[in-house]
Amino acid sequence: MTTEKKGLFERSRLAKPLIIERFDKILGELGIEGESIPARELQAMTRAAGIRPEDNELSRAIIEMREE
Numbered sequence: 396m397t398t399e400k401k402g403l404f405e406r407s408r409l410a411k412p413l414i415i416e417r418f419d420k421i422l423g424e425l426g427i428e429g430e431s432i433p434a435r436e437l438q439a440m441t442r443a444a445g446i447r448p449e450d451n452e453l454s455r456a457i458i459e460m461r462e463e
Contacts, residue, residue: 396404422428432440438448446452 442448
């Protein structure tokens, strides 16, 4: 590993606690609570709620918001 890569690795390791702290703060400000769940579990929950992935509802809503 080059000296430059070692320096980047060390800085990222040292920054990790700060990144986690700030991310947790942002989630709190957005009202997002609890533990994360695996993507497959989330997909199963959305299907059980009647949301069909092939409808792309979320993607369409994002695109519509961008176009406004």
